[in-house]
Amino acid sequence: MKIALLDYGAGNVASVERALHRLGAESNRAAFPSDLANANRIILPGVGHFAALIRALDERRLREPLMTAIRRGIPFLGICLGLQALYERSEEAPGLAGLAIFAGEVRALPSNVKLPHMGWNRIRVSRRSELLHGLSEQDYFYFAHTFAATESSSEVVATCDHGAQFTVVLQKENIFGVQFHPEKSGAAGARVLRNFLRLAA
Amino acid sequence: MSPAHRIIPCLDTEGGRVVKGINFVGLRDAGSPTQLAERYNAEGADEVAVLDIAASREERPTFLETIRNVAEKLAIPLTAGGGIRSLEDARSVIGAGADKVTVNSAAVVRPALLAELAHEFGSQAVVLAIDAKREPLEGDEPSGDHWDVLIRGGHQSAHLDAIEWARKGVAMGAGEILITSVDRDGTRSGFDVELTSAIARAVSVPVIASGGAKIPQHFVEIFDAGGADAALAASIFHDGVQPIRQLKEFLAQQGIEVRLRC
Numbered sequence: 001m002k003i004a005l006l007d008y009g010a011g012n013v014a015s016v017e018r019a020l021h022r023l024g025a026e027s028n029r030a031a032f033p034s035d036l037a038n039a040n041r042i043i044l045p046g047v048g049h050f051a052a053l054i055r056a057l058d059e060r061r062l063r064e065p066l067m068t069a070i071r072r073g074i075p076f077l078g079i080c081l082g083l084q085a086l087y088e089r090s091e092e093a094p095g096l097a098g099l100a101i102f103a104g105e106v107r108a109l110p111s112n113v114k115l116p117h118m119g120w121n122r123i124r125v126s127r128r129s130e131l132l133h134g135l136s137e138q139d140y141f142y143f144a145h146t147f148a149a150t151e152s153s154s155e156v157v158a159t160c161d162h163g164a165q166f167t168v169v170l171q172k173e174n175i176f177g178v179q180f181h182p183e184k185s186g187a188a189g190a191r192v193l194r195n196f197l198r199l200a201a
Numbered sequence: 202m203s204p205a206h207r208i209i210p211c212l213d214t215e216g217g218r219v220v221k222g223i224n225f226v227g228l229r230d231a232g233s234p235t236q237l238a239e240r241y242n243a244e245g246a247d248e249v250a251v252l253d254i255a256a257s258r259e260e261r262p263t264f265l266e267t268i269r270n271v272a273e274k275l276a277i278p279l280t281a282g283g284g285i286r287s288l289e290d291a292r293s294v295i296g297a298g299a300d301k302v303t304v305n306s307a308a309v310v311r312p313a314l315l316a317e318l319a320h321e322f323g324s325q326a327v328v329l330a331i332d333a334k335r336e337p338l339e340g341d342e343p344s345g346d347h348w349d350v351l352i353r354g355g356h357q358s359a360h361l362d363a364i365e366w367a368r369k370g371v372a373m374g375a376g377e378i379l380i381t382s383v384d385r386d387g388t389r390s391g392f393d394v395e396l397t398s399a400i401a402r403a404v405s406v407p408v409i410a411s412g413g414a415k416i417p418q419h420f421v422e423i424f425d426a427g428g429a430d431a432a433l434a435a436s437i438f439h440d441g442v443q444p445i446r447q448l449k450e451f452l453a454q455q456g457i458e459v460r461l462r463c
Contacts (some may be wrong), residue, residue: 012300013300014272014296014298015272015300018272018273018275019299022276024285034373047300047322047323047325047326048321048323049323051318072313089382104450111405113203114405114406114430115405115406116323116324116325116375116376116377116406116407117204118204118325118376118406118407118430119203119204119205119207119247119407119431120207120247121204121205135202138462139462140460140462142277142278143204144278144300144321144323144325144326145325146324155409161202162204181278183276184276184277184278184300185276185277185364186242186276186277187276188462190276
C-alpha cells in the first residue's frame, strides 16, 4: 500500500506518521505533485491556520494533483484542518478558496464556550460509515480546534456539540474528513486509522 | 457535551531522567521518561506533559531526545516546555514531537512571544504556564490575598498579579493556562481551589490545575469547585501511589465526566 501523507511544512505530519507506524503501515511524505501520482491512500493532516494550509498547497502546486488523485477514487482522509480544507472557504481566512469538495463555510465556534475546543469528547453518529466500524458513541476522541463546519448535510456521519453542533466525521464516497485527531485519540483513534487503511482502494 | 475532564501526568525531567521535588527544590530521580510515558499511555492518561527542569542551553539536545522518545510511545497529546525562550525553541520542541508548548518566564519577559507562537502554531498549541504564590495584600485592602507570578523556576517574583497575567496571556494568544500553585506544589495537601477557580473565571480558554494533588478527592474538588478543565500531577502517578485508571473510575462514580474507554 502506498500511503501519501501531504507534507506542506506545517502540521502534525510526524504524529500521523508515528500512529500509522504503530499500526504496521509505512507512509511517504508527499511534498511535490509527483509524490501523489501513484499513491493509493492520501492523508491530509493539519493543525494551525487555514491560510497556512491553503497557501502551502497552492505554492507547492499540490492542489490540482490532489484533486486529480481524489477523482481517481482513492481513499482520502483529511484530519482537523485537513477536514476544514475540504469546504469552500473558512471564516479564519475569508479570501482563500478551500478545496470545495463539500459545500459551505467553516466558522468559528461560538464564544460562549471555552475556546479552543480542546480535549476529549464523545460523538453522535448519524449514519453508518466504514470509517467508524467497531466504534460507538461511548468512545472518546481528542479535539484541538476553534473553527468548525456547522452546516448540516447528508454527507455528515457524526457530530459533536461545543457551543454549537459541528461536523466531526464527514464522508462523500472515497473522501473522508475527521475534525478530531485520530493520531492522538488513543485506541479509538487508532481504530479510525485502521478502518481507513482497510478501505477498498 | 462538554469535553471530559483530563488527567495529565507530568514528567519533570533533568538530563534525560524524570526527577521529583518538593516546593521546587530537593530533586530526586523518579525513573525513565520513556517507560513512564508508555505506562501512562496504557493506563488511560489523557495527555502527558514533559517539562525540562534544568531548562539550560547545554541540556537542550538531551531534552529534545527525551521528547522524541516519549512521543514515540504516545497515542495521546504531548505537551512540552521548560526553557522555551523563542520561536526557534518552540519549533524544535514541536519538531521533536510535542503537540503543544508551554512557556513561562520568557513570556513574562516578552509577552509578544505568545503572539508569535500562536501565529505560527495556532493558539491550541500554546500553553501559558504560570507559577503563582499567594501573597498578603499590603495595606488595609479588605479583599484578602492575591497571587504573585514567580519566574525562573519559582525563584524570582515577576511583580505581576497571576489573574491579570492569565487574562493578558490569553489576549496575546495562549490557548490554555497551566496554573501551578507554588505554595501547594509537592505538599500533597490538595490543589489550590481558590486560585484555580479565580483563573478559570477570568479566562475563556481551558485551565489546567497543578500543584498539591494526592488523593482522588483533591481531583474532585479541583474539577467541581475549582472549575479546572484538566488536572496535572507528577509524583503520585510516578511512584504508583495513585493509579490513573482507579482515579478516573473514582471520578466517574462522583459524577465527573472522564474518559474511561481508552
